[in-house]
Amino acid sequence: MTIKELTPGTPPTPKNTSLSAAGKRFTSFLAGWGPARWKSLAPGLTVSALAAAAALGITSLLPGTSTLLIAIILGVLLCNLIAIPDRLxxxxxxxxxxxxxxxxxxxxxxxLVSDVLSLGPGLILVVVGIVGLGIAGTLVMGKWLGVSPTQRLLIGCGFSICGAAAVAAVDGVIETKERREVMTAVALVVIFGTLMIPLLPAAASLLGLGDYQAGLWAGGSIHEVAQVVAAGGTISGTALGVAVIVKLARVLMLAPVMAVVSVRQRRSMGASSTSKKPPIMPLFVLAFILMMALRATGWLPAVALDLSKTGESFLLAAAMFALGTGVHVKSLLAVGLKPFILAAISTVWVAGLALAGVLIFG
Incomplete structure (x- = not known):
């Protein structure tokens, strides 16, 4: 015991352990994003950005092509033609x-939620049915085919909601361990969604659907927003306008579906699991909702919408390229035919649900 401790009137200095621990965590977080971290990320991010710019450039020169598909192809080519340096x-x-x-x-x-509400209760119910029954049917058929639970969930959400963005959202919730499954789901979304661009307008013509009904069907069936724009534009301006609104209504379902997926993931892990459980509402899904709210306020100028579209395309293209660099052709071929069969069935199933809804409520 020291003399200071024996001195009367000198109480020991209290220590706030909780604040100290919080401070250490915050300091650790800041240290993790210091110059050293950014220096390690810079080479790979630079290559991804260049690839995204190239994919966008090719798309502008070849209208109708998929930016995401081009980005994936660039990544796969790089991965299989050269050995990617570890520093990337x-x-x-x-x-x-x-x-x-x-x-x-x-x-x-x-x-814009107001655009979605303008569809009316009947068509909104159809959209909910397309997403809910689309995912459920894909999961059931995938189980029957023997496709892994993660793979069929990625395909079901990607095909029923909004393509690669939905695949990314599911991956963000369940933290897919097998990256090949994410890559496969994205590739299937791009391939089958692209095939729908010429096929759906032709089928709508054969069925004798008017432009309005054809637009509803396109928005309710096709996977990616860009693919919906391409298909609707080939029909007419009327079809394009309504197709985009219906598609955005499906995108709106992303938040509640991810909340359900997160809750199911938490329950499947069990109370005794030592693994980190996903939040009921993942942070990026909450940010997705906040961006919707920001758009509804009308605070930002009109140019912000164009910037958001360009930014989304660029970020997703960079991400698709990066995913492509992790897939060898041999490993992709090793996936087998089952995911492709499931993707074909899911495409037909979602399109059938959408057509039935259009014929009833459209």
Whole structure:
């Protein structure tokens, strides 16, 4: 015992352990994002950004092509033609996960709830049915085919809601361990959604649907927003306008579906699990909702919408390229035919649900 401790009137200095621990965590967080971290991310992020710019440039030169598909192809080609340096991996991994979620967040700014409500209760019910029954049917058929639970959930949400953005959202909730499954789901979304661009307008013509009904069907069936724009534009201006609104109504379902997926994931892990459980509302999904609210306020100028669309396309293209760099052709071929069969069935199932809804309520 020291003399200071024996001195009367000198109480010991209290220590706030909780504040001390919180301070250490905050300091650790800041240290993790210091110059050293950004230096490690810079090479991979630079390559991803260049690839995204190239994909957007090719799309502008070849209208109708998919930016995401081009970005994926660039990534796969790079991965299979050369050995990717290890120093690129931190940035590529960051792009494949964090930039993908950032793209989903920007997608929220493109939604106007008032546009969705203008569809009326009947068509809104149809949209809910397309998403809910689309996912459920895909999960059931995937189980029957023997497709892994994660793979069929990624495909079901991607095909029923909003393509690659929905795949990214599911991955953000369940933290998919097998990156090949995420890549496969994204590739299938792009492939089958692109096939729908010429096929759906042709089918609508054969069925004798008017422009309004054809637009409703396109918005309710096709996977990606860009694919819906391409298909609706080939029909007419009327079809394009209503197709985009219906598609955005499906995108609006992203938040509640991810909340359900998160709750199911938490329950499947059990109370005794030592693994980190996902939040009921993932942070990037909450940011998605906040961006919708920001758009509704009308505070930002009109140019902000164009910037959000460009930013979303750029971020998702960079992420798709990064995902592509992690897939070898041999490993993709090793996936087998089952996911492709499930994707075909899911496409037909979602399109059938949408057509039935259009014929009843459209």
């Amino acid at each position: 991996r931190p940035g590529l991994n960051f792009a494949a996960k964090t930039l993908l979620r950032a793209g989903v967040v920007l997608l929220g700014y493109q939604l």
